Amino acid sequence: MKLTVHVNGASYTREIEPRLLLIHFLRDELRLTGSHWGCDTSNCGACVVWLDETPVKSCTVLAAMADGHRVRTVEGLAHNGELDPVQQGFAQCHGLQCGFCTPGMMLTARWLLDRNPDPSAAEIREALSGQTCRCTGYENIVRSVIWASKHSASKPSVSKPSASGPTPSGPSASKHSASKHSASGHGTRGRPSAGDDDAAPGVPG
Numbered sequence: 001m002k003l004t005v006h007v008n009g010a011s012y013t014r015e016i017e018p019r020l021l022l023i024h025f026l027r028d029e030l031r032l033t034g035s036h037w038g039c040d041t042s043n044c045g046a047c048v049v050w051l052d053e054t055p056v057k058s059c060t061v062l063a064a065m066a067d068g069h070r071v072r073t074v075e076g077l078a079h080n081g082e083l084d085p086v087q088q089g090f091a092q093c094h095g096l097q098c099g100f101c102t103p104g105m106m107l108t109a110r111w112l113l114d115r116n117p118d119p120s121a122a123e124i125r126e127a128l129s130g131q132t133c134r135c136t137g138y139e140n141i142v143r144s145v146i147w148a149s150k151h152s153a154s155k156p157s158v159s160k161p162s163a164s165g166p167t168p169s170g171p172s173a174s175k176h177s178a179s180k181h182s183a184s185g186h187g188t189r190g191r192p193s194a195g196d197d198d199a200a201p202g203v204p205g
């Protein structure tokens with residue numbers, strides 16, 4: 001099948017097998033290797049990317065479901081050569097060791113801060129509860145997100161849906177299809193959320 005996906009502001013059209021997972025499409029077809037492939041079972045969150053405005057675990061999303069949609073990966077976090085405050089926060093507060101979990105952590109953190117600019121530590125932990133770090137005790141990850149929340153003045157403009165942007169199409173275009181694979185805002189580690197995509201973090205759906 002042929003699909004067109006809008007990734008970090010650029011459009012890509014490819015012929016793919018219908019069974020191809022989004023994580024493999026991003027890494028193997030587009031060579032965007034910032035998104036990592038870990039457990040492959042929707043548990044670790046290393047593969048988190050945004051599908052439209054929702055963080056999803058791309059190891060459990062078919063690439064075909066992204067047809068006509070926008071995808072944002074860690075490569076799309078920086079803006080005009082300036083790191084996103086979340087990226088700066090992870091650097092400032094030593095929020096990573098090996099870095100395997102970091103791209104997914106940062107994308108979920110950005111999602112959280114876009115909706116809750118001044119989250120509590122508990123809210124940050126809840127938002128990241130579906131993602132596993134094998135290295136740290138999470139303390140510095142939480143500090144990194146708090147750092148980012150306190151440095152919003154240097155925050156680059158965040159990509160939002162635009163009237164001229166790609167229009168979701170096809171049966172996979174519903175908000176519900178994305179929310180079933182949401183990586184954030186759920187209280188059960190690694191499990192898809194059935195909640196509202198825009199629900200405040202810390203309030204399981």
Ligand code: FES
Pocket residue numbers: 036037038039040041042043044045046047048057058059060
């Ligand atoms: Fe997707 Fe672990 S690789 S959740």
Ligand code: FES
Pocket residue numbers: 095096097098099100101102132133134135136
């Ligand atoms: Fe190594 Fe998180 S920094 S898995």
